[in-house]
């Protein structure tokens with residue numbers, strides 16, 4: 185059965201998040217924003233069970249998140265962390281890490297992955313500590329894409345990139361969403377970026393959802409003082 | 417045999433304590449109390465062990481040896497545990513590890529007729545194996561904790577890519593083992609060149625021929641090398657799991673050193 189609801193948060197508490205009730209539908213591209221320390225990264229880690237709620241339940245495709253195999257879930261709901269956290273070794277070592285865990289690596293994938301994140305193919309054999317911050321961030325994205333996730337959790341994936349590369353990565357993400365039906369759940373500080381990529385917005389502050397809904401509406405007509413203040 | 421050290425000459429050892437004592441006083445290092453206390457405590461400990469050993473050496477081997485080994489392994493376990501504060505079950509794991517490692521080494525020594533099953537051979541030799549294993553386990557524990565702390569981001573990334581704890585820990589396990597083994601490989605390389613190992617020195621002073629002393633030293637050095645390697649591997653493989661909960665999530669532990 186097709187579930188319209190991709191994720192449902194039912195009274196979820198996880199310090200410092202207070203009590204979250206919301207759902208994300210198939211085809212939504214969700215932009216999470218809010219001040220530093222609001223709990224955005226904490227929230228993101230709940231989706232692929234890097235941590236679990238203290239109270240309440242999360243449902244994925246209608247079933248309790250707890251009922252899925254953890255490793256399968258994490259491959260399907262991929263995460264790109266706020267820091268690149270690359271493994272020591274070469275770019276190739278990083279790209280094949282996820283698929284190799286299950287013997288699914290196919291070396292032909294490597295170049296396509298690099299191309300997707302706008303890196304030249306000869307980067308495969310480079311050692312990761314020779315890469316710039318922005319390049320590391322892109323390898324980190326490619327490493328997650330290697331698992332072919334159907335949901336992509338992104339924690340400020342372009343924070344270390346220049347304008348030009350940011351736009352290219354945005355195009356890649358848009359392509360994933362439109363062509364491959366990947367659902368994006370993304371933390372971003374840039375409201376312009378949110379507008380370009382998102383259909384839904386969740387504004388988080390102090391561990392609480394202050395406003396959420398259609399992104400364009402949210403940003404054109406902020407109802408709370410907090411969001412108004414955040415936007416200026 | 418070389419002449420015995422008389423008690424009077426022993427008294428002049430005080431000179432060796434006075435030197436650091438004076439330095440500490442002169443440069444206001446605040447170590448005077450520590451120096452005095454450690455030298456007195458060390459002296460008493462050594463004499464106590466001396467008398468205990470004399471007594472044990474007179475006991476039948478099957479009583480004296482198990483008795484002393486139990487004491488040594490227990491003390492060593494408590495000591496190594498200090499480095500693993502905050503980790504569950506660590507004392508028991510160390511204790512069992514030391515028993516198995518010491519047991520196997522001793523078994524091999526006896527099997528290949530390298531030493532006799534008498535307290536005066538088994539106890540000092542075992543003491544060296546147990547002591548070094550204890551240090552190796554402590555170092556491996558410390559290293560493991562700091563590696564987990566330092567690599568939290570990478571471990572989280574590995575888990576998020578679908579790695580199981582064992583797979584995610586691979587990098588850390590390698591680094592911990594490497595760090596524990598490399599100094600010992602180096603030690604073995606320079607053995608005898610930089611300094612004569614303690615045991616050999618002791619045997620030569622005691623009147624044993626250098627070649628004989630070297631044979632014993634070889635037995636002990638290689639035994640220690642293998643015991644130390646096993647200790648590091650054992651403790652690392654036994655303990656890494658405790659950094660995760662049963663949902664393949666990293667535990668956030670507070671380690672105060």
Ligand SMILES: Nc1ncnc2c1ncn2[C@@H]1O[C@H](COP(=O)(O)OP(=O)(O)OP(=O)(O)O)[C@@H](O)[C@H]1O
Pocket residue numbers: 199200218219220221222223224225226227266668
């Ligand atoms: N491992 C942790 N242990 C304890 N507190 C934590 C931990 N990680 C985060 N916190 C706290 O939880 C709160 C939310 O952190 P979180 O990283 O989710 O914020 P954020 O919205 O992602 O902020 P930023 O925009 O700076 O990345 C912060 O107050 C932080 O200090």
Ligand SMILES: [Mg+2]
Pocket residue numbers: 224225226266339
């Ligand atoms: Mg964050």
